[in-house]
Amino acid sequence: MLVTAAVAALPILTLLLIMGGVAKLFTAGDDGGGQDTLSRLGPAVLVPERFRKAAMLACAVGEFALVAGQLAADLVVARLLTVAFFAISTYVLWDLRRRRPDVGCGCFGEVSSTPVGLRSVARTAVLTGMAVAVAAADVGVADLVAGVSWTAAAWAAGYLALLLALSPEVEEIMSRLRHRAPCEERPVPPGRALARLKASAAWRTHAAVLESGEPDDSWRELCWRFFVFPGQGGADVVFAVHMSGRRPTVRVAVVGQDGNPIEPLAESIPVSATR
Amino acid sequence: MPHARVERRHLLSAAALGRTAQPPQPAEDDDGPALDALSGRILDTTPHLLVIEDDEGQEERLVIAPWATAWRGGPVPPDRLPLGSRVIVRTRSGRVADCVWADMTRMTGTILDVRGRRDLTVEIDSGPHRGRRSVVIPYQATGRLLVRHPKLEPGYLFDAIGTIQDGTALAQVPATSQPPYRANATPAPPPAFGGAQSRISGTAVWSDLDDDGAAYPMLESSDTGCDQGVVPCARLPYLSLGSMLFVRNVCGRRSTAVPIVACGCMAGRFCDRCVDCDTSPRGRIVELSPLSYVRLGGDLTKGCFNAQVGLR
Numbered sequence: 001m002l003v004t005a006a007v008a009a010l011p012i013l014t015l016l017l018i019m020g021g022v023a024k025l026f027t028a029g030d031d032g033g034g035q036d037t038l039s040r041l042g043p044a045v046l047v048p049e050r051f052r053k054a055a056m057l058a059c060a061v062g063e064f065a066l067v068a069g070q071l072a073a074d075l076v077v078a079r080l081l082t083v084a085f086f087a088i089s090t091y092v093l094w095d096l097r098r099r100r101p102d103v104g105c106g107c108f109g110e111v112s113s114t115p116v117g118l119r120s121v122a123r124t125a126v127l128t129g130m131a132v133a134v135a136a137a138d139v140g141v142a143d144l145v146a147g148v149s150w151t152a153a154a155w156a157a158g159y160l161a162l163l164l165a166l167s168p169e170v171e172e173i174m175s176r177l178r179h180r181a182p183c184e185e186r187p188v189p190p191g192r193a194l195a196r197l198k199a200s201a202a203w204r205t206h207a208a209v210l211e212s213g214e215p216d217d218s219w220r221e222l223c224w225r226f227f228v229f230p231g232q233g234g235a236d237v238v239f240a241v242h243m244s245g246r247r248p249t250v251r252v253a254v255v256g257q258d259g260n261p262i263e264p265l266a267e268s269i270p271v272s273a274t275r
Numbered sequence: 276m277p278h279a280r281v282e283r284r285h286l287l288s289a290a291a292l293g294r295t296a297q298p299p300q301p302a303e304d305d306d307g308p309a310l311d312a313l314s315g316r317i318l319d320t321t322p323h324l325l326v327i328e329d330d331e332g333q334e335e336r337l338v339i340a341p342w343a344t345a346w347r348g349g350p351v352p353p354d355r356l357p358l359g360s361r362v363i364v365r366t367r368s369g370r371v372a373d374c375v376w377a378d379m380t381r382m383t384g385t386i387l388d389v390r391g392r393r394d395l396t397v398e399i400d401s402g403p404h405r406g407r408r409s410v411v412i413p414y415q416a417t418g419r420l421l422v423r424h425p426k427l428e429p430g431y432l433f434d435a436i437g438t439i440q441d442g443t444a445l446a447q448v449p450a451t452s453q454p455p456y457r458a459n460a461t462p463a464p465p466p467a468f469g470g471a472q473s474r475i476s477g478t479a480v481w482s483d484l485d486d487d488g489a490a491y492p493m494l495e496s497s498d499t500g501c502d503q504g505v506v507p508c509a510r511l512p513y514l515s516l517g518s519m520l521f522v523r524n525v526c527g528r529r530s531t532a533v534p535i536v537a538c539g540c541m542a543g544r545f546c547d548r549c550v551d552c553d554t555s556p557r558g559r560i561v562e563l564s565p566l567s568y569v570r571l572g573g574d575l576t577k578g579c580f581n582a583q584v585g586l587r
Contacts, residue, residue, distance in 0.1 A: 184512030190497060217280050219288075219515035220495055222586060226288050236283075240291040253290040259283075261290050 006137035007147035008155030009130035012163070013082065014071060016127070017063040020108055024060035027109030028053050041106030041113060043092050046099075056106070070134075071141055079135040086128035093121045107169075114168040123166035130159065183223040183244045190218055193225040193241045193248075202250040206237055209254070235262055284517030285534070310529070312569035314363045317377075320354045325372050327362060337364060337372040346576055347377035348438045348447050361439075365569050376575045378438040379565065381482050382410045382446055383541050385458040386433050397446070399433050402541040404499075405483075410435070412446045423449035430457045432544060436578055450480070450578035451547045461544050464510040464558070477509045477560035478549040479522060479582035480542060481568035481575060488536035489520050490562035492543030499538040508546035509558025518586065522561055525581040526552035527572025533563065549579035560584050 027041070043059070044052040066085060069078025093105055097116040104113035105120045112120075139147070164170055194215070197203055215227040216236070224240045231237040236255045242248040254262040289295060315329035325337045345353040347360065356362065356377050365374040384399030387407065395412040410433075412420050420435060421427060432454050435446035456462065484490060493511035514520065516535055523530035542559040549555040561584050565575060573580045 181510075182512075185493075185510060187495075187513075190495075217284070219284055219498055219517065220513050221288055221515055221518050222512050224288070224292065226284070226291060228287055236287060238287040238291045240288065251291050251293075253287070255287055255290045259286050 002133060003137045003139065003143070003147060004149070004152050005130075005155055006133045006139040007144055008152045008159060010070070010134050010139050010144050012156060012159050013127065013130055013134065014067050016163075017067045017082075021060040021063035021067075023109030023111065024056050024063075024106070025109075027106070028056040028060070041104050041110070043096060044106060045103050046092070046096065074140040074142075076135075076138060079131070079138070083128065083131040083135050086124055086131050090121060090124040090128055093124055097121065111169045111172055114172055117168065119166045119168055123163060126159075126162060126166065186243075188220075188225070188243050190220075190225065193243060194218075194227065196246070196248055197227060197239050197241045197250060200241075200247075200250040202239060202252045206239075206252055206254075209235075210237055281517040282534075284515065285519050288518075309367070310570055310572060311366045311369075312363060312566045313366065314361070314566060317356055317358050317360050317362055319358065320356055322352075322354045325353060325364070325375065327364065335370075337366060337370050340367070340371050340373045343373050343375065345375040345377065346379075348440070348445065351377075363565050363569060363575065374569075374574075376565075378440060379436070379575050380439050380444050381434075381436050381450060381480075381578070382408065382444055383434045383450070383480075383482060384408070384432070385541075385544075386427065386429050386431050388429060389427055395427070397427070397433060402538075404538060404540065408444060410437075410444045410446050416445075416447045420446060420449050423451070424453040426453060426455075430459070432458050434545070434578070436576060448576060451545065454544075454546055456546075458544055461506070462508055462546050464506060464508060474523075474583045474585040475509065475511060475560055476525070476556045476581070476583050477558045478545075478547065478555050478579045479524070479561045479563055479568070479571075479573070479584075480545075480559055480579045481565050481573060482542075482562045484537055484562070484564040486536040487564045487566050488534040489522065489564070489567060490537035490539035490542065491518075491520060491535045492539040492559065492562075494535070494538050507543035507558060507560075509556065509560050511560060512586075514586065520561065521585045522563070522567075522571060523583040524571040524573065525555075525583060527580060529570075529572045531567070531571060533567050536564075537562075549581050551577065551580045553581060555581040 044055050047055045062085065066078055066082050069075045070082065093116050096103065096105070101115055103115065105116045106112050107120070209231050211230045211232060215229055217228040219226050223243050225243055227239045227241070229237045229239070231254055234257050238253050238255060240251040242250070256262050313327075313329055313335060315327035315335065317325065318328055318334065319326040323339055325339050327335050327337065329335050339353050343353050345351050345356055347356060353372070353375050356375065360377040363376045363379060364372045367373050382399060384401035386397060387400050388398040390396045393414045395417060397410045397412060398407060399410060400407050424433060434450040434453070435448065436450045437445045437447040439445070482490065491514055492507040493513055494515060495513060498515050514535055518535045519532045520535055521530065521532050539559070539562040542562045545559045546557050547559070548557055560582060563571070563573070569575065571580070
């Protein structure tokens with residue numbers, strides 16, 4: 001039974017270590033902008049500020065090394081180090097909960113920003129137990145391939161259900177999906193709107209009156225991105241591209257130097273368009 | 276970015292979307308007499324008359340109201356203001372000056388260095404557009420500034436109001452209570468429940484803007500060079516330089532439309548509230564030029580008013 005439990009635990013531990021390592025790398029790499037995410041994530045907050053990024057990177061590299069040691073090199077010491085890693089993590093999270101109740105565990109980088117609770121601590125304790133099972137049974141890649149069975153699959157499903165139940169990140173991800181920022185607040189690269197403009201009927205209609213294919217000016221207001229192109233006779237041709245959907249609404253106006261529209265507003269939407 | 280092109284944006288976007296492009300309106304008054312503001316240099320003062328040269332070089336003669344107040348590092352009688360001082364005057368009913376602020380400046384930024392024992396010299400970084408500046412906190416003002424800025428150390432935010440005297444910026448009153456977080460750890464805005472709002476509530480502040488208008492924190496970096504690593508503490512929609520922003524002073528019950536003329540990169544880092552008449556929601560949503568701020572009924576020595584913003 002121990003071997004079956006260990007065979008089921010090994011792929012889950014490996015997957016979680018890889019996911020945790022990748023998420024930490026992204027979070028540490030994304031820190032240059034100015035909004036200091038690491039100051040709200042454990043265990044980076046436990047070290048001085050100048051070492052926070054290094055601590056996050058070291059943690060990620062350590063997780064990758066454990067995966068490599070267990071799977072590629074099939075080392076017993078790597079399995080023991082995995083036990084030590086999760087045991088220390090359990091203690092660190094317990095300590096973090098006591099010392100900095102406002103910060104998240106950072107287990108999966110920036111997604112784990114919910115303050116550390118008993119669930120996060122219990123999850124690491126469960127992972128420690130799984131690592132102990134793997135180390136005690138001394139299961140490697142060869143045993144994993146040989147030990148695949150319905151019983152092991154049931155164990156793995158049980159582990160996954162338990163870990164998902166103990167993961168506050170699941171709620172965080174669901175909340176982010178449900179409360180997606182409205183288009184007024186979402187960053188959208190200007191190139192995407194320009195590509196959609198050039199695929200629109202309004203562009204094809206007015207391409208002949210443009211003196212250049214490169215916009216003179218471009219700016220964004222709420223859900224609209226505006227492009228101004230130099231038109232014939234010194235006029236400005238201004239396109240407004242809505243920033244939602246693959247075939248967005250495009251509006252266009254030709255404005256003279258005096259600021260008055262030269263022709264009536266034309267919309268790119270064909271009569272058959274559903275929008 | 277050429278200035279004329281930015282000024283034309285509002286007109287062009289209005290044409291494309293079929294909106295009416297109206298020029299900025301003077302502050303609409305929900306109640307009370309109309310307010311106006313002008314700035315210039317004092318040419319002469321008497322107990323009843325203030326003569327200033329405005330920014331266009333025109334001489335303006337203003338009657339000083341009997342109840343008028345003046346501020347230059349502290350309350351002073353209006354006729355005691357030194358000649359040559361740069362003033363911002365709030366006027367009512369045309370040419371009646373009822374409040375005068377002299378040599379005002381606002382020092383907002385991230386603390387880089389603090390030196391001195393008696394008078395403190397604070398080096399601040401005011402953002403990518405305004406650069407660094409050196410601020411002196413006179414010994415008499417250190418008590419009231421330190422009580423609102425308990426972390427006067429590098430990496431924390433600083434916001435004070437004072438005067439420029441002999442070329443030196445003197446911080447004399449705190450403009451806010453210092454945020455407890457470091458400047459690079461601005462709290463994230465709340466999640467987007469229920470989509471975008473047409474009017475957003477928060478705090479309006481003033482700053483030493485060169486042009487008359489507003490600085491807005493949520494501009495695209497390609498447009499302004501704003502550091503987009505900082506997402507403002509309040510949830511704000513993207514706008515651009517040249518957009519007309521509707522601003523309402525909730526306490527003073529005045530509103531107007533002002534053009535966005537700069538990036539409010541530093542305002543976005545402050546997650547404070549204004550308690551002018553009531554407690555505002557968190558976050559600075561707009562930074563106004565001193566003239567726009569005064570026209571909306573703001574007091575330059577207070578530093579903020581509860582505001583609502585939206586797009587016209």
